[in-house]
């Protein structure tokens with residue numbers, strides 16, 4: 001089976017195709033679709049068999065729970081039990097948008113969807129194609145990122161086709177996504193809200209709305225004995241096939257170090273990729289140099305990260321050196337993904 005690919009523009013929705021996709025979901029099939037963060041692989045969240053199919057298509061460990069996507073705020077109470085006031089405040093402020101909340105689940109959500117947990121992750125995406133698909137599919141769509149488990153998340157439909165084209169029923173191609181990194185996950189199952197995965201909505205933005213909010217210890221400490229609470233965050237993830245290292249230090253030292261390492265690796269016959277920025281791109285001597293964006297516009301860095309990693313895979317690069325991107329607002333999210341992709345390999349320049 002090869003997935004049917006249907007192109008669509010969020011300004012001109014093809015409602016007939018959406019209805020067809022919704023019918024696929026209702027009958028237990030899988031449809032990949034764009035969201036504002038990354039492409040998702042959707043199945044009916046209330047159907048245990050559909051969730052099993054999602055795990056199988058991605059090759060994902062079944063203890064790694066799925067996010068349930070809704071397109072109507074009233075649906076929140078149907079799949080959760082006891083939503084705390086702070087969660088309602090956050091939903092009011094950031095939904096629809098790149099925010100996922102962990103809440104206690106209601107009985108109708110099967111354990112297959114939540115990886116055996118008593119809690120459920122819920123997100124209301126802002127993408128219009130996603131919203132219409134969720135409504136057409138019955139209102140509750142379980143959707144992990146639409147990549148093979150472990151690979152960088154897809155930011156365009158070609159990435160989805162590459163990974164899952166043979167394993168699912170339909171792909172809705174809505175062009176490139178807006179943000180390019182997965183949603184911020186906030187856990188409300190404890191007294192003080194905890195960020196389990198940083199994203200476009202930063203810790204500071206959450207604290208401004210809610211007061212005290214913590215970062216999950218497993219995210220702050222690189223010690224592998226401290227497990228992150230989101231089961232998905234413990235796996236090596238977002239990884240290109242090449243051996244990726246992050247080089248840290250002053251801009252000048254980083255460039256000198258990457259130039260030296262590249263020269264050494266190329267002398268050994270390695271094909272080297274370099275992740276640079278608009279500001280530094282011209283300063284590298286060897287290697288396949290890609291600018292990820294501009295340090296002046298950190299959104300561009302977030303937007304291009306996964307695409308650059310996938311491009312290096314297509315070019316059969318086997319060693320990658322990347323600059324570090326501790327940018328002011330999204331730096332936490334960008335570095336969280338880059339560190340995971342690098343298996344935490346950091347070289348001090």
Ligand code: TXA
Pocket residue numbers: 035037038039040041064065066067100102114117119120121123125143144145146181182183185196197229230231232233
């Ligand atoms: O932006 C996004 O959130 C995208 C788009 C498609 O919406 N989805 C996404 O899903 O990134 P996925 O499956 O790739 O990542 C979900 C993360 C995993 O790390 C998982 O462990 C965590 O959410 N998660 C899901 N349910 C959870 C729960 N009940 N408790 C703790 N963590 C949970």
Ligand code: MG
Pocket residue numbers: 144145153
């Ligand atoms: Mg994922």
